[in-house]
Amino acid sequence: MDQLARKTVRELTPYQSARRLGGSGDIWLNANESPFANEYNINCDRLNRYSTCQPAELIAAYADYAGVRPEQTLTSRGADEGIELLIRAFCEPNQDSILYCPPTYGMYAISAQTFDVGTKTVPLTEEWQLDLEGIRDNLDGVKLVFVCSPNNPTGNLIKRQDIETLLDMTQGKALVVVDEAYIDFCPEATTANMLDQYPNLVVLRTLSKAFALAGLRCGFTLASPEVIDLLLKVIAPYPVSVPVTDIAVQALSPAGRAKTKFQVLDIGANRAYLQAGLGMLKNVTVFEGYGNYLLVKFPDAEALFNALWDHGIILRRSPIENCIRISIGNRDECEKTLAFIREQLGQN
């Protein structure tokens, strides 16, 4: 059977999602999920009918939330599908490339590889900012430049001025895709308000993180109407199901938005608690994080990660040496995690 598959697929290593990595425990802080499970009404009246490709009600609700126009808004099966649509619409297989700046989100590379699109990397600087000169030197054949802000897994924001420089540098040659999966935790940092000024800007959004709907699979791509029209040529006919639309519209209603705001504040307080608590420990560095997670450096991250794992506290290893990424859970989860780490480090 293996021989029947495309060569690219045979050689592909799939994304190591938190779910795929398994583990067993009672504290799951490895996938940047929200600790809140909110209730929604589900209406079964229309389930005999196909959904519409881009439900107008959902597009209008998200455009209003993001402060953009409906024709600048596309909805898809999570932001991950947005990444895939951009690659399929803009990159010629075996010819064009995407460029991204590690350490960052893993799906850009995996989506590109799946479609035989090249990947170029220009690592972030020591301050985890864009290496603009390095990017400038590597733009040949690049159609999409992915910038993640707040960056996963480091947690920092990419400087707005640098994103503008990048947009100017790539004008007419490539799109700059700013992945704002975590922007609802720091909404003032959005680049969505630059869309009218930069036709080559694309912004990715999701309901998976602050809106506590990772299981729903609903994301958004914000871009110029020309880009949106091209993406609509390659999208599946019914990407967003009727129940997904119903739930997403409730989440984006005034009451839903107020609830999310409240939960973002709650998570922010827990993040501050964990940041302060871990920051007090000797030989531990907590990097400032703007999303619902913190990157933390320990003297021996591997041993600590395994001890936590065995104790039922499941965190995420990071590719950065001796660093562990901790999603911000509820206060009880944060307290238990902090207490166990202190004990392990002999600092309780």
Ligand SMILES: *Cc1c(COP(=O)(O)O)cnc(C)c1O
């Ligand atoms: C979680 C995440 C996504 C994926 O979002 P979905 O809408 O769940 O597909 C995209 N980008 C980054 C940086 C993420 O952390």
